[in-house]
Amino acid sequence: MTHYQCGSCSFQSDHLGETEQHSQQTGHVCIGKDGAGPAGGKFGKAKVLVKAGVGVLATTAIGVLAWKYKGLQEEHEGLQEEHEGLQEEHEELQTKHEGLLSMAAGLVTQLAESTAEKESLKSENDYLKSATGASKTLKSYDC
Structure with missing residues (x-):
């Protein structure tokens, strides 16, 4: 009982290995018979391709x-590095901002x-220019 038959020549075999070898050597496609399933079939090459x-x-x-x-x-990664650089720059500017605020508070x-x-x-000058202040100042210089 033959399970495989070549569709291009008279080759027949019951063994899958022999059928595969025949297909590789000749480029022919073998068809499975009696429910064995195709060992390539007519569309075997197409399926492989x-x-x-x-x-x-x-x-x-x-x-x-x-x-x-x-x-x-x-x-x-590039954007992350850029973000880290901007974060560092932001921290530097934040530190400068805090320093300027502190300086401004000191100036105020x-x-x-x-x-x-x-x-x-x-007030003291106005007092000294007044009659009372001038009199008191002059009395302090009396010897």
């Missing part, structure tokens, strides 16, 4: 995706003290 094409296509797609992923990962305090002192000296 389709499977190979799908494999190449899948490999290419995986390669493209890996390349794009690597590019996106590099871009992400000095201005308030200076204004208070000026008002005190003005």
